[in-house]
Amino acid sequence: MAQITLGGNPVNTIGNLPAVGTKIPEFKLVRTDLSVLTNEDIKGKNVVLSIFPSLGTGTCAAALRQFNIKAASMENTVVVCISKDLPFAQAGFCAAEGINNVIMGSAFRDGTFGKTFGVTFIDGKFEGLLSRAVIVTDSNGIVQYTEQVQETANEPDYDAAIKAVEAINAEVL
Numbered sequence: 662m663a664q665i666t667l668g669g670n671p672v673n674t675i676g677n678l679p680a681v682g683t684k685i686p687e688f689k690l691v692r693t694d695l696s697v698l699t700n701e702d703i704k705g706k707n708v709v710l711s712i713f714p715s716l717g718t719g720t721c722a723a724a725l726r727q728f729n730i731k732a733a734s735m736e737n738t739v740v741v742c743i744s745k746d747l748p749f750a751q752a753g754f755c756a757a758e759g760i761n762n763v764i765m766g767s768a769f770r771d772g773t774f775g776k777t778f779g780v781t782f783i784d785g786k787f788e789g790l791l792s793r794a795v796i797v798t799d800s801n802g803i804v805q806y807t808e809q810v811q812e813t814a815n816e817p818d819y820d821a822a823i824k825a826v827e828a829i830n831a832e833v834l
Contacts, residue, residue, distance in 0.1 A: 665792060667785050667813040674792050676779025678807040685802045686777045690743060691767030693752035698741070698766050700802060707738040707823055707829050708798045711763075712780050714790040714813065716746050716754045722794070724816050725760060732762040732787045735826050737800065745790055773819060780809075793817060797825040805829055 713721040733738040751765040775781030788797035797806040806825035
């Protein structure tokens with residue numbers, strides 16, 4: 662369990678992020694067109710998982726916008742943005758904002774994503790939602806970088822995530 666804060670108040674997640682050097686857990690998310698997104702769909706690519714509570718908050722929206730910009734320039738890399746927002750809300754937000762460089766994934770269906778990745782809030786005002794976190798994997802699905810954002814109101818460290826992807830790409834060359 663990770664203890665972080667939400668508006669300065671202590672809150673806890675159901676577990677911890679996958680460890681660096683381990684294989685990313687299997688997952689099943691729902692895309693904006695209601696099809697299923699799994700590990701198989703992003704196999705062979707470097708992956709940035711940007712996990713957040715809800716598009717209805719300013720910080721989550723800002724993070725999505727930033728990763729959309731950064732995703733356009735990363736070689737052999739996909740950015741998957743994950744929340745419990747309904748796929749319809751995700752699609753509407755992306756359409757309104759012109760966001761088209763990321764893959765949206767909703768964890769609304771069964772709650773297993775948040776449990777498996779250790780990011781479901783188990784207390785506080787956001788109980789049941791996903792905490793803000795970033796996980797970067799290489800093209801073999803091995804975790805290379807993680808960040809559990811300590812204050813939920815803060816944006817993730819975009820530069821550190823991008824540097825992790827750049828380091829993966831440098832090793833491949």
